[in-house]
Amino acid sequence: MRKSTLILAIAPLIFMLGACNSESDKTRDPTNTASNTEAPVARNTLNTVNNIKKRGKLICGVSGELPGFSFLGTDGKYSGIDVDICRAIAVVLFDNPDAVEFRNLNAKERFTVLQTGEIDILSRNTTWILSRDASISLDFAPVIFYDGQGIMIRKNSGIKSLEDLKGKGICVQTGTTNEQNLADQMRKLNVSYKPVVFEDVNITFATYSEGRCDAITADRSALVSRRTTLPKPEDNVILDELLSSEPLAPAVKQGDSQWTDLVTWVVYTLIKAEELGINSQNLAKFSTNTDPNIKRFLGTEGNLGEGLGLSNDFAAKIIKNVGNYGEIYDRNLGKNSQLNLARNQNRLWTQGGLLYSPPFR
Numbered sequence: 494m495r496k497s498t499l500i501l502a503i504a505p506l507i508f509m510l511g512a513c514n515s516e517s518d519k520t521r522d523p524t525n526t527a528s529n530t531e532a533p534v535a536r537n538t539l540n541t542v543n544n545i546k547k548r549g550k551l552i553c554g555v556s557g558e559l560p561g562f563s564f565l566g567t568d569g570k571y572s573g574i575d576v577d578i579c580r581a582i583a584v585v586l587f588d589n590p591d592a593v594e595f596r597n598l599n600a601k602e603r604f605t606v607l608q609t610g611e612i613d614i615l616s617r618n619t620t621w622i623l624s625r626d627a628s629i630s631l632d633f634a635p636v637i638f639y640d641g642q643g644i645m646i647r648k649n650s651g652i653k654s655l656e657d658l659k660g661k662g663i664c665v666q667t668g669t670t671n672e673q674n675l676a677d678q679m680r681k682l683n684v685s686y687k688p689v690v691f692e693d694v695n696i697t698f699a700t701y702s703e704g705r706c707d708a709i710t711a712d713r714s715a716l717v718s719r720r721t722t723l724p725k726p727e728d729n730v731i732l733d734e735l736l737s738s739e740p741l742a743p744a745v746k747q748g749d750s751q752w753t754d755l756v757t758w759v760v761y762t763l764i765k766a767e768e769l770g771i772n773s774q775n776l777a778k779f780s781t782n783t784d785p786n787i788k789r790f791l792g793t794e795g796n797l798g799e800g801l802g803l804s805n806d807f808a809a810k811i812i813k814n815v816g817n818y819g820e821i822y823d824r825n826l827g828k829n830s831q832l833n834l835a836r837n838q839n840r841l842w843t844q845g846g847l848l849y850s851p852p853f854r
């Protein structure tokens with residue numbers, strides 16, 4: 494169909510969608526400002542939410558080897574920001590942050606396991622890049638940690654820049670963006686090097702630790718995290734140089750908009766709660782707050798949960814059980830954690846960072 498014919502054909506439809514229906518406006522719930530409250534839209538053929546509910550628990554793919562993000566402690570308990578994202582989802586589905594089974598996945602296998610439906614969500618320090626989003630059929634939720642790729646070297650090596658790594662061995666884990674970024678950067682600089690590549694994170698870091706590579710590259714946060722597990726952390730330095738942007742985000746299988754929406758708005762809930770100043774300690778005080786934005790957000794007014802298939806107080810449940818983004822950050826990565834990473838670009842937009850949630854209305 495030619496463009497002009499197409500415009501004529503759809504014009505009445507555009508008018509219908511855009512027109513203001515004064516009759517239905519009168520009967521509308523004033524707190525519900527979604528423009529279309531009529532017939533529910535047909536969603537998709539995958540039925541992830543129903544399957545999870547029938548099973549009685551969420552299956553969440555993590556690394557399990559990265560303190561601060563996902564780590565299986567000696568007490569048999571998982572902790573980390575990636576873990577808390579899954580716990581927050583379990584809270585809205587089951588009223589129970591522990592209704593999650595965690596599966597440890599290495600970098601290479603993580604996407605296949607998601608595509609085959611063995612896990613419901615991949616919450617595992619995964620960088621959102623175009624090809625993963627478009628070519629291997631994933632959908633990404635909002636970024637939960639803005640990162641960049643770094644290089645770690647031994648303090649006494651004399652290495653100060655990527656150029657100093659000419660002819661040297663660099664350890665890197667396969668199946669990661671890091672492997673490709675390293676190759677790109679070195680090609681750009683015309684510096685030859687020896688990639689020393691492994692599938693297993695422990696072998697990658699052990700090889701570096703035993704001195705069989707001159708440097709190791711990974712997301713900067715991962716280097717800080719894994720440096721804590723080296724025999725002498727203080728003997729290792731992370732160079733200031735960054736090789737890439739690594740926005741880390743949870744991913745789901747493409748094609749289930751109900752599930753993608755749910756995961757997306759759980760992440761936004763954490764960010765919005767911090768922006769509104771609501772945390773697990775002061776939540777109770779907000780139950781009588783009269784600000785319409787807060788009432789809608791906490792579900793004491795309106796029906797925001799319904800569109801997601803959740804109870805209207807889903808945000809309150811998340812904050813009560815898991816906390817807001819700032820609390821999650823502080824206990825896993827920030828000032829109350831072993832890593833003590835500054836918030837930097839992971840601050841709220843109101844504080845000069847990149848974290849921003851669309852409105853809850």
Ligand SMILES: N[C@@H](CCC(=O)N[C@@H](CS)C(=O)NCC(=O)O)C(=O)O
Pocket residue numbers: 556557558559598599600618619620666668669670671692693694711712715716719739741
């Ligand atoms: N963010 C990068 C790197 C992610 C990644 O897998 N990093 C490694 C290096 S520390 C890791 O987490 N390994 C842990 C594991 O295999 O369990 C990506 O998405 O490709």
